[in-house]
Amino acid sequence: MxxxxxxxxxxxxxxxxxxxxxxxxxxxxxxxxxxxxxxxxxxxxxxxxxxxxxxxxGLMDCHVHVMVDSVDLMAHLQRPFSYAFYLAIGHLAAMLDCGITTVRDAGGADLGVKQAVEDGLIEGPRMKTAISILGQTGGHTDGWQPSGIDASLFPPHPGRPDPIVDGPDEMRRKVRELVRAGADVIKICTSGGVVSPRDDPRHAHFGADELGVCVAEASAAGISVMAHAQGAAGIKNAIRAGIRSIEHGIYLDDEAIDMMLDAGTFLVPTLSAPQAVIDAAAAGAALPDVVVAKAHEVVTVHRESFAKAVAAGVRIAMGTDSGVGRHGDNLTELALMTGAGMKPDEVLVAATRTAAELLGVDRELxxxxxxxxxxxxxxxxxxxxxxxxxxxxxxxxxxxxxxx
CATH class of the missing domain: 2.30.40.10 (Urease, subunit C, domain 1)
Structure with a gap:
C-alpha cells in the first residue's frame, strides 16, 4: 500500500x-x-x-444481512449463538470481492460488527446498520412457532434489542433502545413477508399511530426509517408515515407508485430474494411449505411491480437481501434489474450515486x-x-x- x-x-x-x-x-x-x-x-x-x-x-448494496447465510431454519437451530459473528467475517469479504465497498445491513449485525470493520479488525465494506428489525406480534420478525419454540433468525442479546413491539408507547421505547445500541437506520415491517410462515406479505402491519411514532423518534435522533413493505397497503402506510425507503415493494400498484414519486421515496427492490428462497428449497433447505409456496407466488409479480416503478421514474437503489441468498452473488441483482426494464447505465447509477443518496453518504461516496x-x-x-x-x-x- x-x-x-x-x-x-x-x-x-x-x-x-x-x-x-x-x-x-x-x-x-x-x-x-x-x-x-x-x-x-x-x-x-x-x-x-x-x-x-x-x-x-465503489458499489453499494443497500439491503444485506451479514449475520446469516441461508434461510434454512434447521441449520440456524443447530448453530451456537456466537457462530454467526464468525460467519459475518467471510460474508463481508465476499462482498468486497464484488466491488461492494459500502453496505446497509438491514437487520442482524450489531455495533460490534460495524466497529470491527471500522477499526480494521476484520476486512469488509463500511457499514450502516439497522441492528433489529421491528415487527408486531405475529409479524415478519416474530419467531414464534406452533410448537412453542422461538425460531428467530436474530435472537436478542445486549447489543441487539428484542424486535417485537406493539403500540405507540412500546414503539417509542424500542426506537430509543435501537438508537442507544448504535443503529444508523430504523427498520420496520409494515407488511408480512415471504420467509415468515405465520403471516401474509399482502397484509399491512402496524397502525398509523405506531408508524408515526417510529418516524418521529428516528427523526429526532437524526436517522431515517426503512420499511420491509411487500403488500400495497403496507407500502402506502409507510409512504404516508414519511418512511424513506420501501424494501422489496412486491405488490406495488399505480397509486403506491404515484405516492412514491410525490414523496421522493426510494425503492430497494431485492429481486434476488424470492428466487433465492426457491433455489434454497430445491437444494434441500429445511423450509416450511408455506414459505416456499409464497416465494413461487411473488417472484413474477415482484418483477412486474419493479418494471412499473422503473418506467414511472421511482428512485431505485440497489439491494439484494443477501443472506437470504449467497453473499458474493450480490451482483446477480444487476442482471435481474436489467431484465426487468432498467438500462445498464441506470443499474450502475442505482448501485452508486442513488444508493449513496439513500444512505445519506453522497457527500463522501x-x-x-x-x-x-x-x-x-x-x-x-x-x-x-x-x-x-x-x-x-x-x-x-x-x-x-x-x-x-
Whole structure:
C-alpha cells in the first residue's frame, strides 16, 4: 500500500463517474484516501495502469444481512449463538470481492460488527446498520412457532434489542433502545413477508399511530426509517408515515407508485430474494411449505411491480437481501434489474450515486469526483455488461487502499 501522502494516479482508464454519462477517458489521482483530481494528463508518485479498464465508484448494496447465510431454519437451530459473528467475517469479504465497498445491513449485525470493520479488525465494506428489525406480534420478525419454540433468525442479546413491539408507547421505547445500541437506520415491517410462515406479505402491519411514532423518534435522533413493505397497503402506510425507503415493494400498484414519486421515496427492490428462497428449497433447505409456496407466488409479480416503478421514474437503489441468498452473488441483482426494464447505465447509477443518496453518504461516496473518498472498482472490458461484471473486476480500492 502506498505511504500516506503518496499521490497515486490511475492512468489510461475510462471513468464512469456515477452519473448516467458514458465513460470518458480520464486519469484519476488519489491521495490520503481521497480523490484529488480527475482529468487528462495527470501525474503522481505512483502510477496504476488502467488501460483497457473502466473505473467505477465503489458499489453499494443497500439491503444485506451479514449475520446469516441461508434461510434454512434447521441449520440456524443447530448453530451456537456466537457462530454467526464468525460467519459475518467471510460474508463481508465476499462482498468486497464484488466491488461492494459500502453496505446497509438491514437487520442482524450489531455495533460490534460495524466497529470491527471500522477499526480494521476484520476486512469488509463500511457499514450502516439497522441492528433489529421491528415487527408486531405475529409479524415478519416474530419467531414464534406452533410448537412453542422461538425460531428467530436474530435472537436478542445486549447489543441487539428484542424486535417485537406493539403500540405507540412500546414503539417509542424500542426506537430509543435501537438508537442507544448504535443503529444508523430504523427498520420496520409494515407488511408480512415471504420467509415468515405465520403471516401474509399482502397484509399491512402496524397502525398509523405506531408508524408515526417510529418516524418521529428516528427523526429526532437524526436517522431515517426503512420499511420491509411487500403488500400495497403496507407500502402506502409507510409512504404516508414519511418512511424513506420501501424494501422489496412486491405488490406495488399505480397509486403506491404515484405516492412514491410525490414523496421522493426510494425503492430497494431485492429481486434476488424470492428466487433465492426457491433455489434454497430445491437444494434441500429445511423450509416450511408455506414459505416456499409464497416465494413461487411473488417472484413474477415482484418483477412486474419493479418494471412499473422503473418506467414511472421511482428512485431505485440497489439491494439484494443477501443472506437470504449467497453473499458474493450480490451482483446477480444487476442482471435481474436489467431484465426487468432498467438500462445498464441506470443499474450502475442505482448501485452508486442513488444508493449513496439513500444512505445519506453522497457527500463522501457514490461518484468519482475530487473530494470524495477513493472507493474505486477497476473493471476489464465493458462495465455495462452487468451479467459479467463480477468476473470482470480486476481491483477494488476502499479509501484509496487496494482491498482486492
Amino acid at each position: 502506498p505511504e500516506r501522502g503518496t499521490r497515486t494516479v490511475f492512468v489510461g482508464g475510462e471513468v464512469f463517474d456515477g452519473s448516467r454519462a458514458a465513460p470518458v477517458a480520464a486519469d484519476v489521482v488519489i491521495e490520503g484516501g481521497r480523490i484529488v483530481a480527475v482529468g487528462a494528463g495527470l501525474d503522481g508518485d505512483v502510477a496504476v495502469d488502467a488501460t483497457g479498464r473502466a473505473i467505477l465508484p 457514490g461518484t468519482i469526483e475530487p473530494g470524495k473518498r477513493a472507493d474505486l472498482v477497476l473493471v476489464d472490458g465493458d462495465p455495462f455488461d452487468v451479467a459479467a461484471l463480477k468476473s470482470n473486476i480486476s481491483a477494488v480500492y476502499k479509501d484509496g487502499r487496494r482491498v482486492r
